[in-house]
Amino acid sequence: MSRPLDTIGALIDNQHNLLAYCISCRHCVKLDLEALAVKLGRDHGSMHKDLVPKLKCSECGSKDIALILSTEETERMHLSG
Template sequence: MGTKLETIGDLIDGGHTVTGWCNDCGRGSDIDLDAVAARRGRDWSYIRQKWPIRCGACGSGNTSIRIGIAGRPRGPGR
């Protein structure tokens, strides 16, 4: 059976990353999972939830997230 990734705490404990992407201007930025856990709680289930993020560049709330799996290379050329 695989690793459970249902809560912010699961992501933190597994060493995963989350990147927020703006669907309007295309910019991305890593999300501070510890800050999200402090605000929402480690048991906050992010599945089928709207993440509480806005684009730092254009201010849009039209955003999406991408989860980076621990131990996998990130970015182009992976």
């Protein structure tokens, strides 16, 4: 059984990261979950519908954004790969 990761606080506690991927220009950034937790609260939802309305691409200004869940482990694999 997987742990619920449906709040910002749960992602932080489980060492998960969220990447925001702009569908329009393919810009990808790692979201600062600690900053989001301060701003929105740790109990704020971490699902697409909860966060995407608050996000905007810093490159092109598009709101057409996908969220990708990642962990330190998968990021290390990407870096060494």
